[in-house]
Amino acid sequence: MHHHRASLGLHPLAPLHDDHAKHERQDLFWSRVRTTLREPFAEFWGTLIMISFGNGSIAQVLLSTGQVSAPGGNGFGTYQSVNWGWGLGVMLGIYVAGDSGAYLNPAITFSNCLYRQLPWRRFPAYFIAQLLGGMVGSCIVYANYISAIDHYEGGHGIRTVPPAPKATAAIFATYPQPFVTKASQFFSEFIASAILMFVIFALKDRANMGMAKSDQWFPFMLLFLVFGMGSCFGWETGYSLNLARDFGPRLMSYGLGYGHEVWSAGGYYFWIPMVAPWFGCMFGGFLYDAFIYTGQSPVNAPFLGLSHFFHPRREVRAKLQAEKDLQMV
């Protein structure tokens, strides 16, 4: 098992609580599987919970728009409910996925590999787990709302994509506002991802003094950070900020019959939330490390870390050796 974990870039010893170690039944097949895949399982379930609440909130608000029999007489939620839904989905997902680091986003995992010494070898397993979590989470929402979608679209099996007037594809993936140019689409996802990463690094920086912090506050603050993303930068492109949140459900919606428009809508918008978050998170993390972070970071090096490009092999070899010394790979 240690060997399998090491091959995934995970620490040979799974993160198990002392009190529970005695219950671990390594004689059982399933217990061995889940100990081996502990962190990817955590990312999978955390992302699944995040997407269930997030996509679920859009489904409920969109499909019940204007319903007069609701208490209050105007549907079962507003756009703000969607902001709360994504915010609390991320927060609860982090609680579920505590054992893996709870990134729930490939671009954030990537930035942590780049700036915070998360082993690169873990990236593929986390990536796959997050993507699958996004797909399964959106499937749950689809299964839950299938009769309501039929009702809203106007018939059994009708599935349309924005800007069709009764489109429901936006429940799952994001679609941009019609007037936004391609450059603005990219910039919107880029800058929002940069702010996301910048603030997450601030919230995780134990050396950012003045305000005492603790892990107890981190998930709760993500609630407000993601709520703020949706309230302040969520209109133009739908604040995907995350390949697993957008591409996973989009692929699922394609498979379930929303048609080729899930790719072509908004001028083939679909690639922007696949690409922009990586650059945004990289940029946001760079800014935090360049201006505020004082810990170990490739940016805290000559020429703001650009020297790493000159001796890549030496850097990589040194890093791998350090990880091996810590038995992390």
Next chain:
Amino acid sequence: MHHHRASLGLHPLAPLHDDHAKHERQDLFWSRVRTTLREPFAEFWGTLIMISFGNGSIAQVLLSTGQVSAPGGNGFGTYQSVNWGWGLGVMLGIYVAGDSGAYLNPAITFSNCLYRQLPWRRFPAYFIAQLLGGMVGSCIVYANYISAIDHYEGGHGIRTVPPAPKATAAIFATYPQPFVTKASQFFSEFIASAILMFVIFALKDRANMGMAKSDQWFPFMLLFLVFGMGSCFGWETGYSLNLARDFGPRLMSYGLGYGHEVWSAGGYYFWIPMVAPWFGCMFGGFLYDAFIYTGQSPVNAPFLGLSHFFHPRREVRAKLQAEKDLQMV
């Protein structure tokens, strides 16, 4: 008294704080009663508080729909107020019912018996307390809003059930949207209960590392979990997720004159929130224990715990013995 408590499956010693033990007047009849019934009383009052706020929020929002004299000109709340009302009702109910474990829901109590070694013998007393709490809580709301209900329904003593246009029965029990099929009704309550139980087990799992947790955060997180249930999975069937929340008030509304429709509405929908939450919570708890939980659980056993079915008597006898050793029954 120890004997009476043991017969209810409660620990012979009631959970009393050391500082207060000296004030306990065991010479008084009432003090003996309430020490004996300490946990059921806690469940009763916690459920009562939860239902008071929850049903109260629906009453206020529904009955004041569209009232132009409100500040803001559009009623005294929106559907979101209902989400907050149930969320904070659960949170404050947990604070009130701290001494019993604060389940406030028979299906959650059931899952804790099944997966978390809560003695089965406690179940009946908790169940009755929760059901009574739901009934009395909804009575308080009815008494508070009786003149407003008369005013809204259009006359003294008129009481109607959805989909009647001025129905007020939905203040108390849940009624499904008209287009939802029976299978979707069941699935909606089932999957929402499963997510509820899954996340509660995550929030209660002290071995879920990475994010430090404490009991201080648990009630507050339930606020957002229940808010999220209402915002993301609350439209189709009203997110009962709880027999005590739905059947108790429904029975009360039947007794107060809402008529036979409280049972027949939505194609005799009433049995779904009585049945689905048990399966949902069982399934959600199973998933958490199978994939993430590493502590003592029947799932962490050969064949994912299915072996228990082959030797039920041996299992039951061993468990009872363990509880007796701990003086829990």
Next chain:
Amino acid sequence: MHHHRASLGLHPLAPLHDDHAKHERQDLFWSRVRTTLREPFAEFWGTLIMISFGNGSIAQVLLSTGQVSAPGGNGFGTYQSVNWGWGLGVMLGIYVAGDSGAYLNPAITFSNCLYRQLPWRRFPAYFIAQLLGGMVGSCIVYANYISAIDHYEGGHGIRTVPPAPKATAAIFATYPQPFVTKASQFFSEFIASAILMFVIFALKDRANMGMAKSDQWFPFMLLFLVFGMGSCFGWETGYSLNLARDFGPRLMSYGLGYGHEVWSAGGYYFWIPMVAPWFGCMFGGFLYDAFIYTGQSPVNAPFLGLSHFFHPRREVRAKLQAEKDLQMV
């Protein structure tokens, strides 16, 4: 100074932090005054802050109703903003008034005297401080919104009371919905006060186990408790629950020209929020102490404390002696 404090029922030594004691300049007149009146000052400022935010939120939402130039096109807030305004007003008021116990409500002070050994002699000073805080707080709101009130009412100096169509008196004091009977008015204020007191006693009960608590959470939970009061029990009578919150601003609004209707409106409703909260808080406190509280309380006594009525003098003398031993009076 000790003498003056004792005459107000305050502990001879003012609650001063050790780190600050050295800064106390008892040679200065004003320092002596404020040390003497430390707790009443705290109640005054806490109530003032509470009323400023609470009345301010009603003013903003009511006076801007339907304004299309607002972001979002529909006024500067909704009824929910009023719920948040009162909730956060109470929370911030508690932070300001920490040194006095932060009751901010005569009926809650009264219940604490009755059930929690707060010396009765403190009651008058607290009462006056709370009432003055309510009056001054509502004056600040009036001064801030005076030109907007003129604009909304339709002319300089016009001031009307509900149910006049452009009435602004409800910014300051509460007025009931027109269809609510006198009995329902009383019951609504009574039951809401009872729930308020019941939950506050639960949140303050350090022996309510199961859920760890701390003073850090108390003010924050009051935010949600008061938000819930407004969302779930706030429509029929305006959830005053507090003489200082209602009578103080009502008196102020009478003095500023709203006319005799501030007393006569709603069938001379004004006396209900002056009277019902005392009974409600007394009843809620009684229920908590009778069913859950295990500490020192007059209810935890033979015949649920009714025996105190038989020997009042003995009781009073014993209590006074105990307070004297603690140098509290």
Next chain:
Amino acid sequence: MHHHRASLGLHPLAPLHDDHAKHERQDLFWSRVRTTLREPFAEFWGTLIMISFGNGSIAQVLLSTGQVSAPGGNGFGTYQSVNWGWGLGVMLGIYVAGDSGAYLNPAITFSNCLYRQLPWRRFPAYFIAQLLGGMVGSCIVYANYISAIDHYEGGHGIRTVPPAPKATAAIFATYPQPFVTKASQFFSEFIASAILMFVIFALKDRANMGMAKSDQWFPFMLLFLVFGMGSCFGWETGYSLNLARDFGPRLMSYGLGYGHEVWSAGGYYFWIPMVAPWFGCMFGGFLYDAFIYTGQSPVNAPFLGLSHFFHPRREVRAKLQAEKDLQMV
């Protein structure tokens, strides 16, 4: 470097966490720069984050007003979203700027110099950092929403100022309601700043007993304090309360083509949020120190600190000497 820091009024040793001190590369030019300017950098980034979320929330809500394709059918947010946006912007800005004290507001910095022994020499660097943070933050929002602004205003490069019907200048700076007199404008900003400062001093006062507090709660409480400012005192003048929040973005909007009206609108309103917050914060801080604060403050002195005016040179010399002893200047 120590010399450069001292010349800015900063403590010779930058606030670096022990764990990170070893990573500080004083051989690198950039590391020396950012260690020297650590606190101003923190104020810059904190203010930038605050303004990004705050201005962003107004942009999203205003520009999407009434859009029917939104989930819920009525735009991407309401005025309440703006309140949350500013509240969480301040909270997250405080987390980012932890190392400087996180004032994010020149008037609050000023009050801390006046009442809380923050060295006056730090003021200019903080002031410039806050102003630049406000300007750059609003530039980010402008860049993000540029195509949406074109779309809303009705054409490429059209930029108008309230009360023009499609004005977008209010995204960046504040503009008063038309019916508010000059005196009311000033009073509104003055009283809201006073309440802001009063409550901040209460939340920062470790000697305010009764309610345990900690730095962990401070940023979160600012969320609600600022939300309350917007909900209760935010309508008449837009609750700037902060020169960096208002003048910085206003200057930016002037530079980007909104024209001379950014200064002349509202009867040359622009100077009020530049001036009133200083007096408001000074007054609010004075009230807190005069009535509640027991620590070291110029108010806790003969004649409420007015004696300082009689011997200014002596006072200044003594203070400077004390700061020098602590190596703070």
